[in-house]
Amino acid sequence: NYPPLFHVIAAPLVRVFGAQYWIGRALGFAGTLVNAGLIAYAVYREGGNRTVAALSGLAFLASNTIYHIGPLFRQHMTMVMFEMLAVLVLAHANEIPERSKRRWRIALGLGLLIAAGYTKQLAAASAVAALIFLFIRQPRRAVVSGLGFVIVGAGIFLWMNSATNGQWWLQTIAANVNPFYPDQAAGLFRLWFGLHGFLIVPAALYVFYELYFSRLSIYAIWGLAAVANSVL
DSSP states (O other): OOOSHHHHHHHHHHHHHOSOHHHHHHHHHHHHHHHHHHHHHHHHHHHOOHHHHHHHHHHHHHOHHHHHHTTSSOSHHHHHHHHHHHHHHHTTGGGOOSHHHHHHHHHHHHHHHHHHHTTOGGGHHHHHHHHHHHHHHOHHHHHHHHHHHHHHHHHHHHHHHHHTTTHHIIIIIGGGOOOOOHHHHHHHHHHHHHHHHHHHHHHHHHHHHHHHHSOOOHHHHHHHHHHHHHHO
16 A cells, blocks of 8 residues: 555566565665765765764664664655655755756656655655745746646556556555544654654754744755654
8 A cells, every 4th residue: 555666666676586575675775775875965065074974874874763664675765765865956956057957956856756755655745845945945936846746746646546447546545544543643753752852853943043044945844844744
C-alpha cells in the first residue's frame, strides 16, 4: 500500500539476483548514507564550516529513528533522499540570473519532489513547503511552476489508477485512511521530541531569527512543515 518508485528502482537488481531481502535493505541503507552526505553538503554550502557540516551529517546517522529504520527494507530513506535533493536544488534556484537555467533548476527540484511523493506519500508535506518557499520569493513564478507540478503529478496518478483498474486508489489511498488515535499520536510525538529536542529547539530559534532578522530559507519552511507533519 505504498507508491511504486522504490520497487521500480529495486526491480533491475531483483532481475539479476532474484527476490532477495538484502536488495531492499541495501537500497534503504544507501539512501541513508546519501542523506547524511547531502545534509553535510547543505550545511557546508550555506555556512562554509566543515566541522559543523560533518557533525550535522553524523547527527542524522546518530538519530535513534534513523538507526532503527535506515538499514531496513523500507521506503523512508529513499523518500527523504529525493526530498533532500529537491530542497538542495530549489534553495537558490530563484537567484539564478539566466532564465532558461532557472526554469530547468525549478523543474528539476519539483520533479524530485514528485519522485519523493511516488516513493512514499509523506513527501506531500515537503512539496507544500517547497511551493510555499517559491511563492514567498516569486509568487507569479511559483503559481506557474506549481500548476505544472500539479498537472504532472495528477497525470501520473490518473494513469496509474487507470492502468491498475482502480487498484492504485484502493491500495495506496483508501487502505491508508486509518482512524486517528490522539493518545498514540501524543506518545509518538513525546518520543520523537524527547530524542531530538536538543536539535529541534535551536532549529526553531533559528527560524525565528530568519523571520525577524533575515529571510526565511527553504530549510526553515521545510523544518516547520516536517514538525507539523510529525504531529499529524
